[in-house]
Amino acid sequence: MGDEGSFVREIQQNLMRAGVSLPNYGADGIFGEETERAVMRFQRSYGLAVDGLVGPNTLEQLNQVLNGGSNLNDFPLPSGIFQQGDEGPEVKQIQRALRHVNFDPKGIDGIYGPNTEDAVRRFQSMYSALANDGIYGPNTRRYLNMELDS
Template identity: 40%
Template sequence: MKKIFIAFMLLVSLVFFEAPAEAAGGEFIIINKSNNQLAYYKQSKLVRTFKVGTGRQPSYTPEGKFKVVNKIKNRPYYSGNIPGGDPRNPLGNRWLGLNARGTWGTTYAIHGNNNPNSIGGYVSGGCIRMYDEEVEWLYNQVSVNTPVIITTSKSSFNSIAAANGYKVSGGASLPVTGVPSSSTVLKKGMRGAEVRNLQRILTNKGYSTKGIDGVFGPATEAAVKKFQKAKKLKADGIVGPATKKALGMK
């Protein structure tokens, strides 16, 4: 009888025991609403820190311990009837759904956005917004079931991690990455994140670049010239300080 009881208790422990945080392989995400930053940890080390946008009101973005329960590329914006991949889509190019407030990755998520100027502010209905280029990188790193901690705290990311049962190593902070605000002149032949940002802004303003691919080609140059002409700027197709200012680029 004693052996049966011990076997039964072992079975119960296997069913109900919640493994500690380290069982997830030391990969997790922390989002701190006090400064609107997201930290990505891998192998219990802080890898990258990003600027994000969170809820317009403190209650909009839920706080607690959650998990990434689904991953979607180019998710449609159903309420606006906007297909995935469309430049008008406010969900951007990647969706990391969270099981927050009894939902299953369909309501709350870490996702991209078609308005780069909103990143860093209190702007959303509850989701966590990132630059498209950065959420694409994060999407490629994390897997389903990656833990996500959302909080409002004055503590460092490492302190938040420790308070939630994670033993971390290395520095407590890293420079926050983001779409660079530079004085670089953009022109035909260039590639990269700033060109994609330019294409997104032009498209949103009604000047089609025939795609948002990060390549400053003939279509982007033509869109820039049309914008410059409309704003009574020198229509040379080169995006310098004056054109950037008119576009609202930082």
């Protein structure tokens, strides 16, 4: 808290790229309350110690998220049916997986909104066996898992 400079700005930019919003100040290079809350949300999402500090574990997890690292294996794709209007950690994992296979849902916020639906539709359009309906279900899950494993 209180740190300033290019490293803080880089952390803020990376948090936003990882889907954590900084709506008031963005990447202003000042580690204030908004940045601390964003770090804590990120830490909570990935099962890290929630202390608001950007230490080695938080940095490593942030790098894994941004570089498509093995963190996807730690959060298997959810079963069930998800569609526009759904929210929660399962939706975040669907969004992470879509981003990992280059169908960017324009943010990892845990909200199955129009951008997530569009990313699912674009993914589904790659396979004739999938209904191109923007709804994540068992068939879409199976094909997404195949892409993640390849």
